[in-house]
Amino acid sequence: MTRQHSENQDLFAIADLAKEFGISTRAIRFYEAKGLLSPERVGATRVFRRRDRARLILILRGKRLGFSLRDISDYLSLYDADRSQQVHLLVGKVEERLASLERQRDDLETTIAELKEIRELAVAPPTRSRSQAG
Amino acid sequence: MTRQHSENQDLFAIADLAKEFGISTRAIRFYEAKGLLSPERVGATRVFRRRDRARLILILRGKRLGFSLRDISDYLSLYDADRSQQVHLLVGKVEERLASLERQRDDLETTIAELKEIRELAVAPPTRSRSQAG
């Protein structure tokens, strides 16, 4: 299959997305079961559009950042809050998540800095002081 | 207990560390079982020193960054490679992890930027264009 008509740049089969993002179809169905995706159906077959594809990208990025699907679900709701929620409530949640992410960024910066230091130490000659007996 | 003599700033009971870092003693024992910690023993009782406490800090930071204990274990070995490993091999691993972390940082920056944009959009008045019907 894989979009044979060249017409539909907007419709994706489950296998298309699976291949594109290097995940299993099972995973995609699982995300739907958890409410992170909601593809349309043609008969029983799932049909994905751009919106779902975009959400999938966010899901995978969330996973790379170490978040649970539960977290990611909350996170996605920030994106499609089409003013369906009270604005101040939305802003509150965004602020929360931003704080968490910025903390994570600090952790990350610290870790990167430490690793770079380790790298330097590894390359540089040892400091030659009580280096024996361990 | 909790270091009654004021003398030993260097010895910690399992409960001390658990309380200090807000985790369970079970978790600490689990980390030991996985080889991430190796406290000394007095009889059967675990006795932790600064080194283990430092490792615990790294473990928890790794967890906040979303890494598995397996990953963290590899990561810790970078810290205590006392030239026990071949230097170039060490540097290789450090580079690897750095690359991964910097990718994660990019994801993070992207996400933070997007959230800030959402925040602005939420605060700003809607763009008033085909905003009805839903």
Next chain:
DNA sequence: CAACGGTTTGACGTTAACGTAAGCTCGTGG
């Protein structure tokens, strides 16, 4: 027509990271 590839819905298996409970040992204090 019959086989084949792709898809669907169950349903059970698996791994990670602990939680929780049971049963035993110590050292201490009323």
Next chain:
DNA sequence: CCACGAGCTTACGTTAACGTCAAACCGTTG
């Protein structure tokens, strides 16, 4: 003396995030 709290080990329970069949339903292609 005996209860109590702290620690230990062993072992089973739990949740998340899928993996892995199994059985059945298309659509089409040789």
